[in-house]
Amino acid sequence: MKEIIKILFLKKVTINAIAFSYYDQNQIYTYIAEKFNKYSEDNNLNIELNLNLLTLSNSTSNINDYGSFLESYFRKNENENPESQIYDIVFYDAIYSNRYGPYLLNLREALPHDHIDLYNQKILNESCSYKNSIVGLPVYLDFTYLFSNLIYLNKYNKTIPETWEELKETAKYIIKEEHSRGNTNLVGYNSLFTGDEMGTASIDEFIYSYRESIDSPFPKITGSIAIEALEMLKSIKNEISSVNPDYKITRSPGGKKGISGSSIVGYNIGISITSGIPSLYDEEDICLNVDCKLYKSIQIYGRDSTLLDDYDVYSTNFRHYIYEFLFYNETAKNALQKIEDMYKMYYVSLVNNDEYRFGFTIAMIYVVNEIVYFFSSLITFILLFGTRIFAGFMNKENNESKFIKSVNKLFLENEFNKDKINTTVVRQEEFNKFEQSATNTVNNNNSKQNSLSLEKEKSDIINMNNKTSLSSKRNSCVPNVLLTIYNYHNTKTSTTEGELIDEEGHSYDSTY
Structure with a gap:
């Protein structure tokens, strides 16, 4: 029996991904790529994940340059053939979901609903969504925590503070006691108020931690709660500050006990030690290695990246206005008002x-x-x-x-001279004919005597016309005007003085 051996050659599929990190080491992207490729090889998937990792050592990019590069890349390839695009997967800062959303696949339609439901819906809605689409999944999440020095807390029988007021009073007490013992290098609190996006997140979450209750929304930016939060922040900055090796990690304090705030910072796609899938923190194996209770207690929220079309401009100005208050002489109210003025649409409210x-x-x-x-x-x-x-x-x-009045008046005043006018008109016509005849006779030189006779007759007619046409001093006019009046009034029949009737029987008042 002849055996037929079929050898199937499969072309390997390469998936290109791009990411940015400040560091070559201690970043998660290389780990994800290596783990996926190992899994693909073990299971004969014939899929390879090719990662293009941009860092400070292999490029001149920083996080803002990377964000601008991605947007330029998306716009350039928006109308091109999908097969010509270089990158299939992008790792991006979660704050830019609204910025890149128009160019990314809606994962609600691409992934099973059961898989989408595994993730924390608050995280998906506030940091992975564009309009009604899910355009990314969390790769890893960063949260801010409070590191408390247990050595000093235990030394002075103090507990970990749960409010910012407790933190300030505890730190002031310990610093005062240490100063009395000659330790003048101790600083009570060190914040993350940097000049980059981390500074924006730190300020944002400090204000958020002052909300009324756990379920309360982000406080109104120009309201009394936000002003109170900033006043406390400046008080902490001025009275206490910094670091020591022995610390206990807890969630950040708040304006009230039980209320905290931690801004969502991270990159989208996947699972890390801090996961967007809450059920992982119910797994005993995982909780042996991480503080599940801490992670489950974090009160997260997403920064609003939709206030301005260019979030980077908003974030930069946000920090600038707050730092004017923290480090200079601006008031909290004015600083917050400047922030609101960047995006607020002013309108008339009918609220009574x-x-x-x-x-x-x-x-x-x-x-x-x-x-x-x-x-x-x-x-x-x-x-x-x-x-x-x-x-x-x-x-x-x-x-x-x-x-009309002038014509009628002229006619009536000359009515008694009508016969003379008619004679003048007739003679004018005869004169015109005679003049033409005389001209022809002179040109033909037929008879000198005839010429003299014609000249005499011509002179008689001219003298007669002059006498007739100038008989009325009030109405001296040239023969052409008399012809006009004559033609106009010959269309009417005089009835009574002051009234004229035309040929159709319509009457006209001669005084009109």
Whole structure:
């Protein structure tokens, strides 16, 4: 029996990924790539994950440059063939889900719902979402914690503080006692108020920790709670500060006991020791290596990256305004107002309270004033335009009336000379004919005697015309004007003095 051996050659699929880290070592991306490739090889998946890791040692990029590079890459390849794109997977800062969301796959449609439901929904909604889509999954999460020096706490019989007021008072007491013993190098508290995004997150979560209850939303940025939080922060900065090797890690304090705040900082896609899947912290094997109770007690929230189109600009100005208060002479109220002015859309509220009543009154006065101004301008325009049209119409009617009056008056005053006018018209026509005949006769040189006779007759006609046409001093006019009057009045029949009737029987008042 002949055996047929079939050898199947499969082309390996390469998935390209890109990530950024400040460090070559102690970063999770290389670990993920190596673990996946090992799993793929063991299970004959023929899939290889090729990681392009950008660090400070192999590029001049920093985290902001990396973010700008990704956006430029997405825009460039948006309308190109998907097969021509270099990177299939991107690791990005969770704060930029809204920035990169339009270019990323909706994982709600690509992954089973059961898998999506494994993750903390608050994390997905606040740091992995774009509109109604899930565009990323947490690779790892960073949270801020309070490191407490147990040596000094135990020495002075103090407990780990749960509020910022307790932290300040405890630190002040220990510092005072240590100073009396000659230890002047001890600093009570050191924060993460840096010049990068970590500084923004630290300020943000400090304000968040002052909310009224665990379920309360982020405080109004210009409200009394935010002002109180910043005043406490400056008080802590001025009165206490820094580090020591022996520390106990706890969640950050808050304005009240039981209330804390930790901003979500991290990169999206996967699972690390700090996971976005809460059920992992119920696993006994995991809890042997990490403090599950601590991780489960963290009160997380996502920074709002939708306030401005360019979040980096917002974050930079946010830190700048807060640091003006912390390190210079700006007030907390003014600093927070500047932050709100970056994104706030001002509007008129109809809420019936003292806070909005004055603004509403001013707004209504402005609106009414604009309406009155508009209608007064409209009425003025209509009056001016209408007056101009009416005046033009009346002027036209007046001119026509004057013309008719003058013609009728001229005719009536010369009615008694009508026969003379008719004779003048006839003689004018004869003169025109005669002049033409005389010209032809002279040109042909037929007879000198005829020429003299014609000249004499021509002179007689001219003298007669002059006498007739100038008989009325009030109406001296050239023959052409007389012809016009004659032709006009021959179309009418005089009935009574002052009234004219045309051929169709319509009457006209000669005084009009």
